[in-house]
Amino acid sequence: MKKFLTILGSLTLVLGIACLTGEIIGCFMTPIDGFLYLFGTTSHNTMAFLLDIPQYLISAGIIILAIAFIMKGKGSKEDDKLNLQLANTSKFGPWKKKRTVFQYAVLVIIFVHLILTVLGLTNIKGVCPRSLGDMAVKGELGISAVFWTSIIVLSLVWGRVLCGWLCVYAPVQETAANMLTGIGANPLKKKFVKKGLIYITTIAFWGSILFNIIKNINHIDFNINNGDSVNNIWLYVGGLITMLPLTLLFTHLFGNRFFCKYICPIGGLQSIWNKVSLLKVKIDHKKCVNCNACTKNCQMGVAIDNYIKEGDSCVRDGNCIMCGDCIDKCPKNALKFGIIERKSSSQINENEKRKTA
Numbered sequence: 001m002k003k004f005l006t007i008l009g010s011l012t013l014v015l016g017i018a019c020l021t022g023e024i025i026g027c028f029m030t031p032i033d034g035f036l037y038l039f040g041t042t043s044h045n046t047m048a049f050l051l052d053i054p055q056y057l058i059s060a061g062i063i064i065l066a067i068a069f070i071m072k073g074k075g076s077k078e079d080d081k082l083n084l085q086l087a088n089t090s091k092f093g094p095w096k097k098k099r100t101v102f103q104y105a106v107l108v109i110i111f112v113h114l115i116l117t118v119l120g121l122t123n124i125k126g127v128c129p130r131s132l133g134d135m136a137v138k139g140e141l142g143i144s145a146v147f148w149t150s151i152i153v154l155s156l157v158w159g160r161v162l163c164g165w166l167c168v169y170a171p172v173q174e175t176a177a178n179m180l181t182g183i184g185a186n187p188l189k190k191k192f193v194k195k196g197l198i199y200i201t202t203i204a205f206w207g208s209i210l211f212n213i214i215k216n217i218n219h220i221d222f223n224i225n226n227g228d229s230v231n232n233i234w235l236y237v238g239g240l241i242t243m244l245p246l247t248l249l250f251t252h253l254f255g256n257r258f259f260c261k262y263i264c265p266i267g268g269l270q271s272i273w274n275k276v277s278l279l280k281v282k283i284d285h286k287k288c289v290n291c292n293a294c295t296k297n298c299q300m301g302v303a304i305d306n307y308i309k310e311g312d313s314c315v316r317d318g319n320c321i322m323c324g325d326c327i328d329k330c331p332k333n334a335l336k337f338g339i340i341e342r343k344s345s346s347q348i349n350e351n352e353k354r355k356t357a
Ligand code: SF4
Pocket: 281, 297, 298, 299, 300, 301, 302, 304, 315, 319, 320, 321, 322, 323, 324, 325, 326, 327
């Protein structure tokens, strides 16, 4: 009980601090905003009361922690097991190393941009997908629209490379998964959330943006300078730091990359045409020994073994985020990134033979 209250109190406290930054609310409000945009409004207008939530959460967290502190309980031996043993974090393969460096470099670039904005040396507006939604509701479009249109087109070539390598939430989710692996939890294990959830959030978000653009079509104001000003360092740094403990909890409950798999409307949209994007994970069937290490280690839960059984030349799955973990884990170097190959008639015949064998 004492342990439970300590964890509950800590999480409530952290959630309160996270809400103070606004960042956590912003992220998790993204799919909900989809529904709000449909009614021509945004969470800024309708959820003003959320701004009061942090003080209640922080107070509740402190009270719960105080109760846990004065309760009699077992010693700290069990609690010690909970300490995050980062030293045991799973080994990083070559692609994971490259990806981690890249992800943190993106965070640093954004941070530098923020500082330049605060110093008044640049004034590039926010490109967050919520900015695009907020602007569509008002009949305004700006750099956010250009950015997200480019990303959508880019994903036709590189698939969900944005999710694997560029997204600001990617390093937070992967760090949480590494920490959980370090203490012996298994965030790769399949959890109970239905995958179809992501299509609901995707349709709500993008459908409502399209709906508002069409609604405002006669008075759309397109100006590259439209959009939210980007100058809040606390929102960015504080948001990222306070998101980590919550991400640990959600990753433990719902598995690796829970946000990419079940919630994010950007990932959901890209996953629809990711199946036909040009760059893919290619399979060398002569080298493969069917050990299944690739499937077991895919952080997006892609059933690579199905493509191997089918005799396919590459992994054509909408959920693949081009992370390279499967390539790292294959003991026979049977996987690599490469250009997609259409299924040839001989391959289709070969697959038919496999199925009937
Ligand atoms: S299939 Fe491979 S590259 Fe794609 S998400 Fe899974 S581990 Fe990453």
